[in-house]
Amino acid sequence: MAFTIQFVIDVLSLGGAYALMALGLVIIYGILRLVNFAYGELIMVAGYTMYLSSGSGLPWLVMAALAVAMAVLFGILTDYAAFRPVRAKSVTAVLITSFAFSNLLQNAALLFISPRPRNVPLPDIFSQTVSIGGAITPVRNLITIAASIVLLAAVAFLMRRTTLGIAMRAAATNFTMARMLGVPANLIISSAFALSGFLAGVVGILWIGRIGTVVPGVGLEPLLVAFIATVIGGMRSLPGAVVGGFLLALIDTTLNYTLSQDLLKFRDAFTFSLVILILLWRPQGLIKGPASGQRT
Amino acid sequence: MLEITGLSVNYGTIRAVRGISLTVARGELVSLLGANGAGKSSTIKCIAGALKAAGGTITLEGRDITAANPEQVIRAGLATVPETRDVFPDLTVAENLMLGAYIHRRDQAGNRQNLERLHTLFPRLAERSNQPAGTLSGGEQQMLVIARALMARPRVLLLDEPSLGLAPAIVERIFEMIETLKKSGLTILLVEQNVNQALSIADRAYVMRLGAIVASGTAEEIRSGSDLSAHYLGG
Numbered sequence: 001m002a003f004t005i006q007f008v009i010d011v012l013s014l015g016g017a018y019a020l021m022a023l024g025l026v027i028i029y030g031i032l033r034l035v036n037f038a039y040g041e042l043i044m045v046a047g048y049t050m051y052l053s054s055g056s057g058l059p060w061l062v063m064a065a066l067a068v069a070m071a072v073l074f075g076i077l078t079d080y081a082a083f084r085p086v087r088a089k090s091v092t093a094v095l096i097t098s099f100a101f102s103n104l105l106q107n108a109a110l111l112f113i114s115p116r117p118r119n120v121p122l123p124d125i126f127s128q129t130v131s132i133g134g135a136i137t138p139v140r141n142l143i144t145i146a147a148s149i150v151l152l153a154a155v156a157f158l159m160r161r162t163t164l165g166i167a168m169r170a171a172a173t174n175f176t177m178a179r180m181l182g183v184p185a186n187l188i189i190s191s192a193f194a195l196s197g198f199l200a201g202v203v204g205i206l207w208i209g210r211i212g213t214v215v216p217g218v219g220l221e222p223l224l225v226a227f228i229a230t231v232i233g234g235m236r237s238l239p240g241a242v243v244g245g246f247l248l249a250l251i252d253t254t255l256n257y258t259l260s261q262d263l264l265k266f267r268d269a270f271t272f273s274l275v276i277l278i279l280l281w282r283p284q285g286l287i288k289g290p291a292s293g294q295r296t
Numbered sequence: 297m298l299e300i301t302g303l304s305v306n307y308g309t310i311r312a313v314r315g316i317s318l319t320v321a322r323g324e325l326v327s328l329l330g331a332n333g334a335g336k337s338s339t340i341k342c343i344a345g346a347l348k349a350a351g352g353t354i355t356l357e358g359r360d361i362t363a364a365n366p367e368q369v370i371r372a373g374l375a376t377v378p379e380t381r382d383v384f385p386d387l388t389v390a391e392n393l394m395l396g397a398y399i400h401r402r403d404q405a406g407n408r409q410n411l412e413r414l415h416t417l418f419p420r421l422a423e424r425s426n427q428p429a430g431t432l433s434g435g436e437q438q439m440l441v442i443a444r445a446l447m448a449r450p451r452v453l454l455l456d457e458p459s460l461g462l463a464p465a466i467v468e469r470i471f472e473m474i475e476t477l478k479k480s481g482l483t484i485l486l487v488e489q490n491v492n493q494a495l496s497i498a499d500r501a502y503v504m505r506l507g508a509i510v511a512s513g514t515a516e517e518i519r520s521g522s523d524l525s526a527h528y529l530g531g
Binding site: 163166167169170173174176177178179180181182183184185 | 344345346365366367369370371375376378382384385386387391392394395396398399401444445448
């Protein structure tokens with residue numbers, strides 16, 4: 001029983017984080033048909049904002065809010081720096097500019113802060129554990145689960161109930177038609193980047209909360225995870241990204257529990273083999289996105 | 297109302313529209329006819345702001361909208377129904393219509409009124425309000441796209457081949473509806489391949505061939521012009 005509870009909490013907390021990461025990536029991809037390779041650096045930005053504000057004596061929640069705000073800001077900045085100037089011209093160009101922006105941010109962190117891990121302030125609650133039905137669980141896992149439930153619900157509400165969200169979904173299917181109805185392209189794209197940055201910021205805090213430190217390359221793993229989760233779930237479907245995130249977490253956690261110590265270091269190889277099998281079975285991903293739609 | 301002078305549209309080196317001029321007066325229904333590839337849809341897309349003009353000017357009520365982007369064109373009072381019948385398939389009928397009123401989103405009361413009026417004009421859409429638009433039949437989707445364009449309360453409506461790929465009975469109804477819209481005072485530019493039906497409701501017509509206008513006049517003049525089929529068949 002305790003084992004089951006432990007397992008479920010592990011899957012849900014890891015899956016919640018993965019799902020939020022994937023959602024942040026797929027929101028941009030859905031509208032622009034372009035992967036934002038600088039996405040992982042938004043997580044890095046959130047981490048370093050926490051580190052830099054650690055000496056300020058601000059309450060932790062204020063620092064966290066500041067970190068999320070910076071991630072949002074850098075999300076919008078990604079649009080202006082890497083996407084907007086070349087968006088209409090060439091996919092290849094955007095691919096390169098978003099890589100370049102990612103590198104630029106990483107190297108800025110290397111140069112101006114440090115290549116060495118920096119401590120991120122975390123409230124005590126992040127390192128405490130509780131016992132649920134006999135299973136000893138870190139509280140941060142429960143926080144991650146709660147945060148992902150709240151955020152997934154908030155994103156679902158935004159996308160289904162608000163004019164902006166519905167306009168974003170429309171733009172994801174047919175951008176030109178949405179514009180012909182008067183939906184301003186730049187507003188939609190900036191909102192998508194802001195939302196993506198917001199998700200990255202929150203995930204960043206939760207993610208870095210697991211490790212406790214931030215390094216310039218901290219965004220690589222979340223980007224990879226988000227990318228794989230969206231590929232499994234279906235590149236253009238928001239529910240798909242969430243499903244993909246949880247599925248990937250299920251695979252990872254199951255392997256963590258079942259693989260022997262010697263094999264555990266090859267966990268990623270097992271994970272990716274399973275991902276390949278899933279894609280052979282459903283090359284378009286588990287959930288098909290909205291029909292049609294051309295790149296704009 | 298809508299005035300186009302010397303408009304050219306290019307796709308790379310291909311010249312799709314070669315310096316055409318046409319006018320649509322207030323309350324008029326003007327039809328733009330021509331075979332596939334004559335440049336009709338390119339003209340429409342260019343007016344709508346979805347394609348850049350290579351030359352010429354487009355003015356709407358005296359305002360130059362040649363370089364306007366799509367979101368500016370609709371705000372200027374010109375709505376477009378593209379031939380590709382672009383409903384947002386995973387959005388419900390109600391959400392599609394709501395987006396049609398995007399530029400009036402602050403005026404909730406006016407939108408509700410407008411929606412009621414459209415629901416009486418298209419009762420099917422009221423019935424299917426909560427259904428994803430992708431599950432509608434072709435004819436219903438066409439009605440939805442037209443209704444959605446009308447939610448923007450345009451003064452000029454561009455209709456690109458509303459009869460394309462629809463059953464004759466439905467085409468009949470769509471044309472009846474276009475007549476109703478015309479009677480309500482809406483200025484309409486109708487692109488059609490269905491010549492007879494288009495001419496039966498149009499005041500005037502232009503015939504395009506290979507990117508140029510080859511004939512123009514009142515609907516009767518065009519109908520009696522013996523060379524119409526030649527323009528279509530490339531004679």
